[in-house]
Amino acid sequence: MNSSSKGTPYQLETLWVIGCLCISVFPQLLSMPLSLVAIALLPVGWRLLASFRGLKPVPMPVRVFATALAIAALVSVYGSLMGRRAAVSMLVLMLSLKLLETFSTRDARIVVSLGLFVCATQFLFSQGILMIIYIIICLLSSLIALMYTQRREAYEDLGEVPRTSGSLFTELGFGLRLMVIAFPIGLTLFLLFPRWSSPLWGLPEDTLDARSGLSDSMTPGSIQSLFMDDSPAFRVKFEGDTPQNSELYWRGPVFWDFDGRSWQISYFSHNLFAESKPDAENAPFRYEVQMEPTEQRWLFALDYPALEPRKTDMTMDYQLLSQHPVTQLNTYVMASDPDFMDTPELEQTLLWAAIELPEGFNPRTASLMAEWRSETKSDAAIVQRALTYFNQEQFHYTLNPSLLSKHSVDEFLFDTQEGFCEHYASAFTVMMRMAGIPARVVTGYQGGWFNNIGSYLLVRQSDAHAWSEVWISGSGWTRIDPTAAVAPSRVERGAMDSLEQRRHMFDFEWMRQAKNTFDLFQRGWNNWVVTFGLDQQSRMFSMFGWSFIDSTRLVVAMVLIILLITVVIFMMMPWLLKVRSAQKQDPLLRLWYRFIRKLEKAGFVSNPAMAPMELAAMASGQLEYKGDGIARIAELYLICRYSRESGNRAELTKLINDFSVSR
Amino acid sequence: MVLPFELEYRHIYILPTKFGWGFGFMLITMALGGLNFSNNMALMLVFLLATITQLSMFIAHRNLSGLKIDSIKCEPVFCGHIAEFRVYISNGLERNRFAVEAGFTDPEACMDFELNSRKSIQLRYPALTRGWLQMPSFRIQTRFPLGLFRSWSWIFPQTRCLVYPSPAINAPPLPKKGHGEAGAVSKGDGDQIHGLREYQPGDSLHRIAWRASARHDKLYSVEMETPRGKACELDWGLLGGNDVETRLSILTAWVVAADHKQLSYSLVIPGHRVASGSGANHRAKCLELLALFSS
Numbered sequence: 001m002n003s004s005s006k007g008t009p010y011q012l013e014t015l016w017v018i019g020c021l022c023i024s025v026f027p028q029l030l031s032m033p034l035s036l037v038a039i040a041l042l043p044v045g046w047r048l049l050a051s052f053r054g055l056k057p058v059p060m061p062v063r064v065f066a067t068a069l070a071i072a073a074l075v076s077v078y079g080s081l082m083g084r085r086a087a088v089s090m091l092v093l094m095l096s097l098k099l100l101e102t103f104s105t106r107d108a109r110i111v112v113s114l115g116l117f118v119c120a121t122q123f124l125f126s127q128g129i130l131m132i133i134y135i136i137i138c139l140l141s142s143l144i145a146l147m148y149t150q151r152r153e154a155y156e157d158l159g160e161v162p163r164t165s166g167s168l169f170t171e172l173g174f175g176l177r178l179m180v181i182a183f184p185i186g187l188t189l190f191l192l193f194p195r196w197s198s199p200l201w202g203l204p205e206d207t208l209d210a211r212s213g214l215s216d217s218m219t220p221g222s223i224q225s226l227f228m229d230d231s232p233a234f235r236v237k238f239e240g241d242t243p244q245n246s247e248l249y250w251r252g253p254v255f256w257d258f259d260g261r262s263w264q265i266s267y268f269s270h271n272l273f274a275e276s277k278p279d280a281e282n283a284p285f286r287y288e289v290q291m292e293p294t295e296q297r298w299l300f301a302l303d304y305p306a307l308e309p310r311k312t313d314m315t316m317d318y319q320l321l322s323q324h325p326v327t328q329l330n331t332y333v334m335a336s337d338p339d340f341m342d343t344p345e346l347e348q349t350l351l352w353a354a355i356e357l358p359e360g361f362n363p364r365t366a367s368l369m370a371e372w373r374s375e376t377k378s379d380a381a382i383v384q385r386a387l388t389y390f391n392q393e394q395f396h397y398t399l400n401p402s403l404l405s406k407h408s409v410d411e412f413l414f415d416t417q418e419g420f421c422e423h424y425a426s427a428f429t430v431m432m433r434m435a436g437i438p439a440r441v442v443t444g445y446q447g448g449w450f451n452n453i454g455s456y457l458l459v460r461q462s463d464a465h466a467w468s469e470v471w472i473s474g475s476g477w478t479r480i481d482p483t484a485a486v487a488p489s490r491v492e493r494g495a496m497d498s499l500e501q502r503r504h505m506f507d508f509e510w511m512r513q514a515k516n517t518f519d520l521f522q523r524g525w526n527n528w529v530v531t532f533g534l535d536q537q538s539r540m541f542s543m544f545g546w547s548f549i550d551s552t553r554l555v556v557a558m559v560l561i562i563l564l565i566t567v568v569i570f571m572m573m574p575w576l577l578k579v580r581s582a583q584k585q586d587p588l589l590r591l592w593y594r595f596i597r598k599l600e601k602a603g604f605v606s607n608p609a610m611a612p613m614e615l616a617a618m619a620s621g622q623l624e625y626k627g628d629g630i631a632r633i634a635e636l637y638l639i640c641r642y643s644r645e646s647g648n649r650a651e652l653t654k655l656i657n658d659f660s661v662s663r
Numbered sequence: 664m665v666l667p668f669e670l671e672y673r674h675i676y677i678l679p680t681k682f683g684w685g686f687g688f689m690l691i692t693m694a695l696g697g698l699n700f701s702n703n704m705a706l707m708l709v710f711l712l713a714t715i716t717q718l719s720m721f722i723a724h725r726n727l728s729g730l731k732i733d734s735i736k737c738e739p740v741f742c743g744h745i746a747e748f749r750v751y752i753s754n755g756l757e758r759n760r761f762a763v764e765a766g767f768t769d770p771e772a773c774m775d776f777e778l779n780s781r782k783s784i785q786l787r788y789p790a791l792t793r794g795w796l797q798m799p800s801f802r803i804q805t806r807f808p809l810g811l812f813r814s815w816s817w818i819f820p821q822t823r824c825l826v827y828p829s830p831a832i833n834a835p836p837l838p839k840k841g842h843g844e845a846g847a848v849s850k851g852d853g854d855q856i857h858g859l860r861e862y863q864p865g866d867s868l869h870r871i872a873w874r875a876s877a878r879h880d881k882l883y884s885v886e887m888e889t890p891r892g893k894a895c896e897l898d899w900g901l902l903g904g905n906d907v908e909t910r911l912s913i914l915t916a917w918v919v920a921a922d923h924k925q926l927s928y929s930l931v932i933p934g935h936r937v938a939s940g941s942g943a944n945h946r947a948k949c950l951e952l953l954a955l956f957s958s
Contacts, residue, residue, distance in 0.1 A: 154762035
C-alpha cells in the first residue's frame with residue numbers, strides 16, 4: 001500500500017499534524033530572531049511539499065547534519081543553550097526538524113504531544129488574558145490531529161481510511177464537546193489542587209532579550225521607544241485616596257556616573273544599602289503594586305519607600321532591588337513617605353561621585369555655569385535659575401528631537417533646544433554638577449491612569465520618565481523635575497497630553513482609553529488566575545468558613561467535587577458526546593428511530609435488518625398489541641419515505657408522539 | 664458464549680496504549696514544571712489535558728459497550744486453506760461508534776457503526792487439520808478517540824468450522840466401474856450442442872444461431888446439453904496400501920473431481936456408505952463423512 005498516493009485522507013491527517021505544530025510554536029516564533037525562524041520553517045515547508053509530491057523521508061545523515069546545523073545556529077544566536085529563551089527555541093527547532101522524519105503514526109503523535117509541551121512553555125514568557133484563546137486553539141487543533149491520527153492508525157493496514165460522516169465538523173464538534181466537558185473538571189482541579197509553598201528547584205534567572213521597560217543605563221533619546229509602548233508596567237491599588245498626579249513619581253534606577261554620553265549605574269549605589277528608612281507606620285501612602293515581569297531587578301515605589309518586600313534590598317539611593325530578576329508577575333505591599341529627608345549629611349566620597357564629570361565635554365555649558373556661580377551664591381538659587389532658564393528660553397517638549405553628537409548638553413541647551421524628559425534631566429544634572437552642586441539622575445515612571453471601575457492606578461511603559469535630584473544642605477536630596485519647567489502638563493496630566501502630535505498612525509485618544517479600560521480584565525485575570533496560589537486557596541476556603549486548610553483537605557474536597565461533576569456529566573453524556581452523522585440528520589429517520597425506541601422500551605427486541613412492515617408485524621405479535629396503531633405508523637413511514645406526498649409527515653409525528661403500548 | 668452476545672461493562676477491559684503512557688508521563692512533567700514555577704496557565708492546560716485523557720478512556724469503553732455480536736457463520740474449507748469466519752455485529756440506537764477493530768491477534772478489520780446498523784467482518788484462520796476447527800477466541804477492540812487508551816473485549820465463540828481433508832494432488836484417476844444409468848441428459852447449459860429452439864427473452868446473445876435465424880426469419884437459440892456421466896463408486900477398499908490420511912485425501916480428490924464432472928457417485932468408507940447421487944448436498948455429505956472419519 002502506497003500511503004502517499006492514497007490521496008486526501010492521509011494528507012488530511014498529516015496537514016493537521018503540521019498545522020497543530022505551527023500553532024503551538026507560533027508565539028515562540030514571534031520572539032525568535034529571523035534566522036532561527038527561517039530554520040524552524042524550512043522543515044515545515046519541506047514536509048508540506050513531501051505530502052503533496054510524495055517525497056521520501058530525509059535520510060538519516062542529512063537529518064543529523066540539519067540538527068547539528070540548527071544547534072550551531074542556536075548557540076551563535078543565544079551564546080549558549082542555557083536559559084529559558086534558548087531552551088524553548090531549541091525545543092521549537094527540534095520539534096520542527098522532527099517533521100523531516102514524521103511519516104508514521106507514532107511520529108505524528110510525538111509531534112502533537114510535544115507541540116502541547118511547547119504550548120505550555122510559552123506561559124513562562126506571558127500569561128496574558130489572550131493566552132486563554134491560544135490554549136483553546138492549541139487544544140482543539142491537537143485533539144483534531146490526534147483523532148485523525150487515531151483513525152489512520154485503525155484503518156492503516158486495511159486500505160483506505162473512510163471519512164467520518166460529513167466533514168471536519170464531526171471532529172471539530174467532538175473536540176469542542178470534549179473541551180466543554182473537560183472544563184468544569186479542569187477548573188475544579190485548578191482551584192483545589194494543592195500548590196507548593198516554595199519551588200523545588202530554581203526559578204529561571206536569565207534575563208530575556210529586548211524586553212521593554214527601563215534599562216540599566218540612560219542615554220538621552222534611548223527610552224524614546226518606551227513612549228510608543230502602552231503595555232502595562234504595573235498597577236497600584238491605594239489604601240485611601242490616590243495622591244495627586246504631580247506626586248506620582250515612581251522611583252526606579254538611579255544614575256550617578258556620566259561618561260559624556262550616557263548615564264550608568266555606579267557600583268556603590270548597587271552595593272551600599274540604606275541606613276535609614278522612613279517610618280512605615282506613619283507613611284501617608286499605603287498601596288499594593290502588581291508589577292508585570294521586567295526581567296530587571298528594580299521594583300517601583302513612590303518616593304520614599306518605607307518597606308522592603310521579600311527578597312528585596314533598599315539601596316543607599318532608595319532603589320528597591322530584588323535579589324532576582326522579576327520574571328513573573330510580582331505583587332508587593334508598599335508604603336511611602338514623600339516628606340522623608342534623604343541623606344541629611346552627604347559623605348565626602350559620595351559628594352565627589354555626585355559632582356564628577358568627564359573632562360573635555362560641553363565647554364559652553366561649563367562657561368555658562370561658571371558665570372552663574374559667580375553671580376549667584378546659594379545652591380538653591382542656582383537650581384531655581386536653571387529651571388527659570390528652561391522655562392524662559394525656547395525649549396520644546398517633543399518625542400522626536402534632533403540627534404545630538406559629542407557635546408550633547410551644549411548642543412541641546414544652545415542649538416536644538418528640543419527633547420523630552422531624558423534630555424532635560426541629563427542636561428540639568430550636568431549643569432548642576434558643573435556648578436558644584438551634587439546631582440544625580442533618577443528614572444522611573446510618572447503619573448498613571450486611574451481606572452475608575454476597578455479604582456486602581458495603571459502605569460504604562462509610556463509613562464516612563466526621568467528627573468533629577470540635587471543635594472542641598474539642610475534638605476538632603478531633593479527632587480527637581482526640569483521637564484515640568486518646560487512642559488508642566490507632562491507632570492500634571494501625563495505624557496500623552498503634553499504632545500502636540502500623535503505618536504504613531506493609530507494613536508487615538510479613544511483607543512488609549514479603550515486599552516486602559518480593557519486593562520481591568522487583565523488585572524482581574526492576573527489576580528484570579530495568574531497569581532492564584534496558596535494564599536488565594538486559603539482565602540477561598542475561608543469564604544466557606546474553613547480557616548485552616550491542608551493538602552489532605554484540599555484533595556478530599558477536590559475528589560468529592562470531581563465525583564459530583566462526573567455524575568452530572570455522566571447523565572448529560574449521551575447529549576454531550578452525540579456525534580452527528582448524515583443518517584441522524586434525516587428528520588424522518590429520527591422520527592422512525594424514536595418509534596423503535598418506544599417499542600424497545602416496551603420490551604420488543606428489534607433487529608436492524610428488519611424492514612418497517614416486517615418490524616411492525618413482529619412488534620404487534622411480540623407485544624400482543626391490539627389495534628392497528630403500529631402497522632399504521634409503519635405504513636405512514638413508508639409513504640413518507642418513498643412517495644412524493646409530504647403532507648403525511650405531520651400525522652406521522654403526531655402518531656409517534658402519542659404512541660404508547662398499553663398492555 | 665451464546666450468541667447473540669452483547670458487550671457489557673464487565674466484559675470490557677481497558678488499559679493505556681504505549682502512546683497513552685508516554686502522554687501521561689509528559690503530562691506529569693508539565694504538571695511538575697507548572698507547580699514548581701507556579702505557572703497557573705501551564706497548570707490549567709495540564710488539568711484540561713488530564714481531564715480529556717480521562718474522558719477519552721471513558722469514551723473508549725463506551726465505544727464498545729452495547730455492541731451486539733449477532734451470529735458467526737463459516738463455510739467448510741479444505742484442509743490447508745483459510746477458514747473464513749463471518750461475524751455479524753449490530754449496533755443499537757444509542758450511539759455511533761467509530762474505528763471498532765476486530766481480530767484474532769492483530770486487528771484484521773475495522774469499521775464504523777451508524778445508528779441501528781449491522782455490519783459483518785471476516786476473520787481468517789488457517790485450517791491445518793481435518794475435522795472440526797473450533798473458532799479461536801477473538802478480540803474486539805477500539806482505540807478511539809485519541810489513541811491514548813485501548814479498550815477490548817474477548818469473544819469466545821462456539822462456532823466450529825468443518826475442515827475437509829485436503830484433496831490429494833496427484834490422485835489416481837476416478838475409478839470407472841459403476842452402476843449408474845448412462846445416457847441421461849440434462850438439457851440447458853452444457854458444452855455439447857443438442858439442437859435449436861425458438862429464441863426466448865433471456866437467452867444469451869452468444870447462443871443465438873445467427874445463420875439458422877437468417878434462413879427462417881426468426882431468432883433461434885442453440886440448445887446445449889451435458890451428458891450425465893456414468894455413476895462411479897468411490898471405495899475405500901480400492902486404495903489399499905495407503906495410510907488412512909492418504910486414503911481420505913485421495914477420496915476427497917475423487918469426490919471433488921466427480922462432482923466437477925457432474926458424475927453421479929457413491930462413497931464407501933469403513934462404517935459408512937453414501938448411496939449414489941450428485942449435487943452440492945451430496946458432495947457436502949460425502950466430504951463431511953471424510954472430514955469426520957475416525958478409524
